[in-house]
Amino acid sequence: MSDTSIHSSETARKRLRKRHAKEVRFRILGILAIAIAMVSLLWLLISVVGTGYKAFYQHDITMEVVLDETLLDPTGARDPQKLRGANYRRVIQNSLYERFPEVTDRKARQELFNIISTSGAPNFVRQMVYNDPSLVGQTLTIQVPTSDDVDQLFKGNIDRETPEALRKVSNRQIEWVDSLKATGEIKAHFNKRLFTGTDSRDPELAGIASAFVGSAMALGVAFLLAFPIGVGAAIYLDEFAPKNKFIDFIEININNLAAVPSIVFGLLGLAVFLNFFGLPRSAPLVGGMVLALMTFPTIIIATRSALRAVSPSIRDGALSVGASHIQAVFHHKLPLAAPGILTGSIIGMAQALGETAPLLMIGMVAFVTEIPTSVTEPAAALPVQIFLWSDSAERAWAERTSAAIIVLLTVLVVMNGLAIWLRSKLERRW
Amino acid sequence: MGSMTLLFLTIVIATSVATFLFVRHSARGRVLATTGTRLDQRFHSQPTYHGLFSGGVVAFLTLSTWALGAYVLPLANYAIIAIAMLVAAGIFASLSLRLIHPNFRARNFVEIFIKAGLILCSVLAVLTTLGIILSLLFESLRFFDQVPVLDFLTGLQWSPQTALRADQAGQSGAFGAVPIFAGTFLVMAVAIFIAAPIGLMIAIYLSEYASKKTRAIVKPAIEILAGVPTVVYGFFALLTVGPTIRAFAESLGFAVPTQSAIAAGSVMGVMIIPFISSLSDDVINAVPQSLRDGSYALGATKSETMKQVVFAGALPGIIGALLLAVSRAIGETMIVVMAAGRAANLTGNPFEAVTTVTVQIVALLTGDQEFDSPKTLAAFALGLVLFLITLVLNIIALMVVRKYRERYE
Numbered sequence: 040m041s042d043t044s045i046h047s048s049e050t051a052r053k054r055l056r057k058r059h060a061k062e063v064r065f066r067i068l069g070i071l072a073i074a075i076a077m078v079s080l081l082w083l084l085i086s087v088v089g090t091g092y093k094a095f096y097q098h099d100i101t102m103e104v105v106l107d108e109t110l111l112d113p114t115g116a117r118d119p120q121k122l123r124g125a126n127y128r129r130v131i132q133n134s135l136y137e138r139f140p141e142v143t144d145r146k147a148r149q150e151l152f153n154i155i156s157t158s159g160a161p162n163f164v165r166q167m168v169y170n171d172p173s174l175v176g177q178t179l180t181i182q183v184p185t186s187d188d189v190d191q192l193f194k195g196n197i198d199r200e201t202p203e204a205l206r207k208v209s210n211r212q213i214e215w216v217d218s219l220k221a222t223g224e225i226k227a228h229f230n231k232r233l234f235t236g237t238d239s240r241d242p243e244l245a246g247i248a249s250a251f252v253g254s255a256m257a258l259g260v261a262f263l264l265a266f267p268i269g270v271g272a273a274i275y276l277d278e279f280a281p282k283n284k285f286i287d288f289i290e291i292n293i294n295n296l297a298a299v300p301s302i303v304f305g306l307l308g309l310a311v312f313l314n315f316f317g318l319p320r321s322a323p324l325v326g327g328m329v330l331a332l333m334t335f336p337t338i339i340i341a342t343r344s345a346l347r348a349v350s351p352s353i354r355d356g357a358l359s360v361g362a363s364h365i366q367a368v369f370h371h372k373l374p375l376a377a378p379g380i381l382t383g384s385i386i387g388m389a390q391a392l393g394e395t396a397p398l399l400m401i402g403m404v405a406f407v408t409e410i411p412t413s414v415t416e417p418a419a420a421l422p423v424q425i426f427l428w429s430d431s432a433e434r435a436w437a438e439r440t441s442a443a444i445i446v447l448l449t450v451l452v453v454m455n456g457l458a459i460w461l462r463s464k465l466e467r468r469w
Numbered sequence: 470m471g472s473m474t475l476l477f478l479t480i481v482i483a484t485s486v487a488t489f490l491f492v493r494h495s496a497r498g499r500v501l502a503t504t505g506t507r508l509d510q511r512f513h514s515q516p517t518y519h520g521l522f523s524g525g526v527v528a529f530l531t532l533s534t535w536a537l538g539a540y541v542l543p544l545a546n547y548a549i550i551a552i553a554m555l556v557a558a559g560i561f562a563s564l565s566l567r568l569i570h571p572n573f574r575a576r577n578f579v580e581i582f583i584k585a586g587l588i589l590c591s592v593l594a595v596l597t598t599l600g601i602i603l604s605l606l607f608e609s610l611r612f613f614d615q616v617p618v619l620d621f622l623t624g625l626q627w628s629p630q631t632a633l634r635a636d637q638a639g640q641s642g643a644f645g646a647v648p649i650f651a652g653t654f655l656v657m658a659v660a661i662f663i664a665a666p667i668g669l670m671i672a673i674y675l676s677e678y679a680s681k682k683t684r685a686i687v688k689p690a691i692e693i694l695a696g697v698p699t700v701v702y703g704f705f706a707l708l709t710v711g712p713t714i715r716a717f718a719e720s721l722g723f724a725v726p727t728q729s730a731i732a733a734g735s736v737m738g739v740m741i742i743p744f745i746s747s748l749s750d751d752v753i754n755a756v757p758q759s760l761r762d763g764s765y766a767l768g769a770t771k772s773e774t775m776k777q778v779v780f781a782g783a784l785p786g787i788i789g790a791l792l793l794a795v796s797r798a799i800g801e802t803m804i805v806v807m808a809a810g811r812a813a814n815l816t817g818n819p820f821e822a823v824t825t826v827t828v829q830i831v832a833l834l835t836g837d838q839e840f841d842s843p844k845t846l847a848a849f850a851l852g853l854v855l856f857l858i859t860l861v862l863n864i865i866a867l868m869v870v871r872k873y874r875e876r877y878e
Contacts, residue, residue: 075667080694083702083705083709086705087704268590272593275584275590279584295860298797300855302830304601307601310608311600395698396831399835400834423700
């Protein structure tokens with residue numbers, strides 16, 4: 040029996056096969072697109088974590104330091120000012136020379152000194168003596184970081200096979216540090232300095248504490264300003280605003296503000312807050328104000344959707360038993376919308392935390408070596424610190440930058456996780 | 470100044486809170502005494518509102534005394550101001566008890582005040598926009614006093630270093646922004662070229678093919694890309710993508726710098742993917758099911774329906790989404806600052822280093838600056854251009870999307 044229908048002729052079957060193959064190809068394209076996006080995300084995370092995890096440990100050297108009185112305090116007066124200015128570099132150097140008595144010529148001794156953190160170690164001892172002048176004359180056992188190059192050598196980022204001239208660590212230095220490592224005088228430790236230290240010119244001493252505090256302060260200021268204003272504006276627009284051209288204009292404004300490039304907010308902050316009002320440069324206060332302007336449209340949008348999700352019967356019920364409009368909203372509607380508002384605000388704050396460009400505009404790029412204690416002091420912010428460190432070419436800096444990124448991403452994950460948890464915990468459905 | 474401000478602030482807060490508590494307490498007794506009596510003898514407002522009203526008035530009085538004493542008159546003697554504040558608060562607090570009266574509508578006053586506060590909050594959105602426009606415009610006008618607008622918009626050379634000394638050679642300072650606009654466009658084009666097809670295909674797959682379960686996993690996973698801070702993308706572009714592209718190009722025999730339009734653009738493209746995919750997803754879902762069903766009834770396969778029916782129907786919305794993505798790409802700062810370079814090359818080759826509007830704003834305004842030099846003012850002119858372009862793109866996009874929604878409603 041031969042089928043003569045046009046749908047089952049050989050050409051028709053061919054055509055159908057072709058169409059079905061096209062269908063499969065289209066589907067595969069869709070899966071491919073998702074795969075590309077996911078692989079990009081994974082690649083980013085792996086590249087950051089793969090570089091950054093090594094910054095969480097660091098090689099320290101344990102050494103005996105003789106706090107020679109004739110060197111530090113020849114007069115014996117223990118004058119704090121004089122003690123502060125004394126030559127601690129020499130003390131450290133002497134200790135190293137004693138450890139390696141066979142090293143005698145000038146150049147070799149310089150190289151020997153360079154295996155430790157050359158500015159970190161003297162400062163460390165200086166601080167100890169300044170805190171307790173009675174230490175002078177005694178012998179101390181201290182633990183100081185090795186130089187970043189030695190650290191990188193042990194972490195495998197400096198290849199021992201490269202010719203000496205192209206290597207940052209000389210053959211002699213490798214010999215010394217290997218012997219120190221063998222005796223356990225050089226050991227890898229958890230890198231506490233990364234969390235307690237402030238910015239520094241030397242990677243082995245640099246930490247994110249000041250940037251972290253600066254970010255926290257700016258975020259606090261931003262929240263204190265943006266949250267009440269955003270919620271207030273949302274309540275007005277949703278509950279009390281009349282329908283007129285001006286309210287339409289405000290709504291368009293809010294939608295637009297949410298899409299204005301962040302750097303433009305930075306320019307606004309520079310022109311208005313710094314130059315017009317004369318607020319201090321680089322301060323978390325101004326950073327927070329700029330971030331507040333950026334996040335408050337987000338908070339308005341989140342609050343409005345949370346308010347709309349509350350059943351109108353709640354408000355009508357309150358009104359019907361004699362509550363005023365304001366009472367109905369503030370006493371009955373707002374508490375029910377609170378989880379949604381909170382969730383939206385936390386997500387908005389998480390966005391603000393990662394924001395860098397507007398902070399650059401208002402000068403939060405200062406080299407800050409002290410943890411700020413008030414919102415008007417100069418400070419850096421975590422993302423800005425990442426930006427600053429990423430500028431330095433050395434491998435040790437790339438490692439620190441990645442570690443700072445890991446910390447930033449962890450905070451963001453925690454904030455978003457908190458938002459999701461709050462929503463599932465507190466959300467009510469009607 | 471710090472300790473004085475603190476003292477005055479303490480006075481304001483302490484007196485108003487004390488008045489609030491005092492009046493509320495006094496009102497409570499009288500309100501309770503009238504419960505159960507005739508309706509016209511009962512209190513209009515609850516004790517708390519009487520307290521809030523009086524406390525608010527005291528706060529207002531003390532604050533205005535402070536402002537009057539410290540800023541309007543300027544009185545040198547802070548003790549006098551403090552005493553005046555306390556006296557003002559005391560006089561009103563003693564009078565306030567007379568206000569506790571059944572017919573006194575304390576609640577209405579308090580609510581008017583709250584409402585005014587709420588209006589103020591919403592007006593702040595307008596003030597912010599106004600602040601942006603005014604500050605950009607004002608500084609740009611000062612810039613255009615020194616550099617003609619036409620030179621800025623059509624000049625082909627950008628080298629903003631101005632001469633430090635009059636006799637310095639070759640430091641004239643050229644403010645032709647065309648290379649910057651070209652660079653911005655190039656990076657944006659690379660980003661959209663990557664993000665548009667990928668984002669669209671993700672949206673199509675998720676809305677038409679994926680099961681509910683897949684969608685519930687993949688959609689938030691894609692959204693993570695939007696939550697990564699841009700400085701992290703910038704670092705990724707600088708440390709990983711740039712060198713990878715360079716190594717790849719070198720293996721083919723080309724020389725490509727680490728910082729290039731392609732490195733910045735491709736990473737920016739990845740950042741924009743969730744933006745395009747979630748906007749297009751909404752748009753595709755808004756196309757009525759009846760259109761799809763009609764197409765299936767005629768024998769079309771799913772992909773044919775998608776390409777010829779749904780896509781055509783969703784096109785205006787997708788264009789709107791793309792415009793928003795373009796505006797986002799143009800305004801993006803950190804990725805290009807870190808990965809696109811700083812040299813103002815006028816080129817269409819994505820494998821070269823280019824500079825963008827945002828990069829130049831950062832370059833001009835970080836580091837040492839004197840505020841009135843054309844160099845810093847140029848940043849505001851660039852900011853104005855950036856603001857206007859993104860504003861226009863956003864408005865067009867919103868209009869297109871709104872029109873499109875109306876079509877199916």
